[in-house]
Amino acid sequence: MDNHGSYKSLINIxxxxxxxxxxxxxxxxxDFGVWNVPIALIVASVKAGVxxxxxxxxxxxxxxxxxxxxxxxxxxxxxxxxTVTDMFSRVVN
Amino acid sequence: MGFxxxxxxxxKSIAYPSEMVPSIDTEDDGHHHFDHxxxxxxxxxxxxxxxxxxxxxxxxxFAAYAIYRAKYPDMFQHGSxxxxxxxxTVNTVILIxxxxxxxxxxxxxxxxxxxxxxxxxxxxxxxxxxFAVNKYFEYSYKFNLGIFPGTDIFYSIxxxxxxxxxxxxxxxxxxxxxxxxxxxxxxxxxDNYTAIEIGGLYWHLVDLIWIYLFPLLYLVG
Numbered sequence: 001m002d003n004h005g006s007y008k009s010l011i012n013i014x015x016x017x018x019x020x021x022x023x024x025x026x027x028x029x030x031d032f033g034v035w036n037v038p039i040a041l042i043v044a045s046v047k048a049g050v051x052x053x054x055x056x057x058x059x060x061x062x063x064x065x066x067x068x069x070x071x072x073x074x075x076x077x078x079x080x081x082x083t084v085t086d087m088f089s090r091v092v093n
Numbered sequence: 094m095g096f097x098x099x100x101x102x103x104x105k106s107i108a109y110p111s112e113m114v115p116s117i118d119t120e121d122d123g124h125h126h127f128d129h130x131x132x133x134x135x136x137x138x139x140x141x142x143x144x145x146x147x148x149x150x151x152x153x154x155f156a157a158y159a160i161y162r163a164k165y166p167d168m169f170q171h172g173s174x175x176x177x178x179x180x181x182t183v184n185t186v187i188l189i190x191x192x193x194x195x196x197x198x199x200x201x202x203x204x205x206x207x208x209x210x211x212x213x214x215x216x217x218x219x220x221x222x223x224f225a226v227n228k229y230f231e232y233s234y235k236f237n238l239g240i241f242p243g244t245d246i247f248y249s250i251x252x253x254x255x256x257x258x259x260x261x262x263x264x265x266x267x268x269x270x271x272x273x274x275x276x277x278x279x280x281x282x283x284d285n286y287t288a289i290e291i292g293g294l295y296w297h298l299v300d301l302i303w304i305y306l307f308p309l310l311y312l313v314g
Contacts, residue, residue, distance in 0.1 A: 041308075
């Protein structure tokens with residue numbers, strides 16, 4: 001069976017995630033103005049990527065699994081991008 | 094082999110696919126191994142597809158968040174500042190830790206370390222329970238202040254998103270509980286751990302969603 005890394009590497013990943021949680025909470029103490037949301041989303045996405053790659057073993061999966069994992073992200077992008085664009089490009093009577 | 098031989102062989106294989114298999118692969122042991130592997134990766138692929146539907150379920154809530162946050166920034170600022178950041182942070186740490194214990198459980202079952210699997214699944218379920226208790230205190234504190242889902246759009250989205258997430262925590266607890274019971278019955282081993290791996294994937298998704306909900310609701314104020 002395929003090897004999914006050692007226990008030690010899993011614990012190292014957890015330490016990295018704890019560090020990123022500190023970054024998340026720490027960054028929120030400062031006001032970056034319009035950059036508040038993008039910074040929070042970038043840190044969250046790095047955390048989500050680490051969880052998916054290492055805890056969910058995406059790193060060791062084949063191409064088809066990658067397609068199944070990334071296609072919904074594209075749909076999510078369409079869903080949010082087009083709803084927001086629609087809302088703010090309407091002519092208000 | 095002549096043209097007609099090939100044609101009849103192809104037609105036969107279409108009409109009787111199961112009869113053709115032995116002539117291709119007569120090695121019995123290798124054949125069984127192949128089926129097991131296929132089943133394992135097929136089941137995992139199915140789980141990823143299921144996770145895609147889950148992601149899009151929450152996607153609707155994230156879209157609503159994006160629109161109303163852009164429309165009413167002051168309301169979101171005010172609402173976000175009234176949430177308990179300490180409890181939110183504690184719950185984040187608990188969920189990420191429970192993700193680690195599930196990952197260790199999957200690794201342990203691959204090495205037949207049944208006792209370690211049991212300990213890790215127990216810790217995961219207990220973490221989920223602590224998360225639920227924290228959330229109960231958070232909700233009841235808000236209700237005591239007279240804050241309900243109908244108070245304003247921020248709280249509407251807050252209660253909807255965390256509520257649907259909470260539902261997933263309960264489902265995850267049930268899934269992990271069933272898996273744990275089967276581990277005690279000796280159903281899983283290093284040759285049969287697909288269910289634990291798939292249950293683990295579900296639990297990681299619960300963690301993934303919270304990784305986004307926490308900063309968006311509690312911190313970006």
